[in-house]
Amino acid sequence: MVHGTHNALDDARNNDIKIYINGEFFSRNDAKISVFDSGYLVGDGIWEALRLHKGVLVFLEDHLNRLWESAATVGMTFGFSKEELVQNIKKTLQNNNMHDDVHVRIMITRGIKKTPSQDPRLTISGPNVVIIPEYKKASEESKEKGITLFTSTIRRGSPDYLDPRLNCHSKLHEVQALIQAIEAGADEALMLDVNGFVSTCNATNFFIVKNNEVWTSTGQYCMNGITRAKVIEVCKQNNIVCKQKNFSLFDVYGADEAFVTGTFGGLTPVTKIDGRTIGTKSYGDFTRKVSGLYQDLIIASVNNELKK
CATH class of the missing domain: 3.20.10.10 (D-amino Acid Aminotransferase, subunit A, domain 2)
Structure with a gap:
């Protein structure tokens, strides 16, 4: 067994989670992003991780501020507000009927590229937004x-x-x-x-x-x-x-x-x-x-x- 700070108790419910991708929900095995995605091609993306505790996203404002600061740092424009992102996170949790001991990973890349390249001007879509919620309780x-x-x-x-x-x-x-x-x-x-x-x-x-x-x-x-x-x-x-x-x-x-x-x-x-x-x-x-x-x-x- 891998030992480290991310050790979590096994939870079979994670086999059936629904993952948010750009406004739609997909099962774990069907959740996919294009090979032309900026994050896949050149690591051009940012992320944030949250804990859901008793129905509350802990320290939510701190995490949102860090995410928006990261976007500003890399020159990424979202096209949506903090409130809209929070609503999508909550929809994802509701869709999975999640209330406690949940880890939420938010990943936002610059978008789809016309061709494999570093150049952000060759991006032909808006940002790709992925929200992955998992039942993850730390191993005591x-x-x-x-x-x-x-x-x-x-x-x-x-x-x-x-x-x-x-x-x-x-x-x-x-x-x-x-x-x-x-x-x-x-x-x-x-x-x-x-x-x-x-x-x-x-x-x-x-x-x-x-x-x-x-x-x-x-x-x-x-x-x-x-x-x-x-x-x-x-x-x-x-x-x-x-x-x-x-x-x-x-x-x-x-x-x-x-x-x-x-x-x-x-x-x-x-x-x-x-x-x-x-x-x-x-x-x-x-x-x-x-x-x-x-x-x-x-x-x-x-x-x-x-x-x-």
């Missing part, structure tokens, strides 16, 4: 076990050629980093920035705990994670020192605890990095505390939405 066993990381030689890119904060379909460098980690016997990859400081992981954001302080990277060379931002927020609300700063593997190897964050898994503890054991427990007490505060924030957000 995996969370309790924690994950191991390996520091990849593949660096997080500089903002002047592919800003790491951009949620785009061009993920090959992250795939390369993950392959290195897997071949080294780890679950996922830790990635450094262009200056050699610790940046992020291949699919999640990275934190360490030192002397009852939480450290994460400056944010200049890492994914613009919503969960990352929420962890920083709950630390501030609960008088936990959380520093966004440059730090190196020297600091990581000597950390009391380490964990990663992501929309799907929330907080996942890290037990080993480059073969070195981190902390004394597979799930450190401080990490568990911050995880609980993050879960409390989700519950509060959901309750506020239900009151509206």
Whole structure:
């Protein structure tokens, strides 16, 4: 079994999900996009991922803002509003009769090309919009076990050629980093920035705990994670020192605890990095505390939405 931050409990209902493509719904096996799609041809697309919890799309506004910011960054015009996209997401969930423990992936590419090419002027359609909802509940066993990381030689890119904060379909460098980690016997990859400081992981954001302080990277060379931002927020609300700063593997190897964050898994503890054991427990007490505060924030957000 593949072990990592995206471990989910098997759910047979996913065999029969309906997937949204440009206003229509298709069964899993029939959901298809043209080989002339910009995302397939040159990775010219952006994406977002949401969690449905007790009928509420958690931190929806944050995710929408990030999606629209990504579109502006790559010069993509949608032709629809945030409200219209939300209605289509809700239609997709209703069509699947989904209410809880659901992961929603939204993918938007520039559209269909006249011919295989990078040139956006050769796009002959509007954006292709795909919404994939799946029943995905994180495996508590995996969370309790924690994950191991390996520091990849593949660096997080500089903002002047592919800003790491951009949620785009061009993920090959992250795939390369993950392959290195897997071949080294780890679950996922830790990635450094262009200056050699610790940046992020291949699919999640990275934190360490030192002397009852939480450290994460400056944010200049890492994914613009919503969960990352929420962890920083709950630390501030609960008088936990959380520093966004440059730090190196020297600091990581000597950390009391380490964990990663992501929309799907929330907080996942890290037990080993480059073969070195981190902390004394597979799930450190401080990490568990911050995880609980993050879960409390989700519950509060959901309750506020239900009151509206």
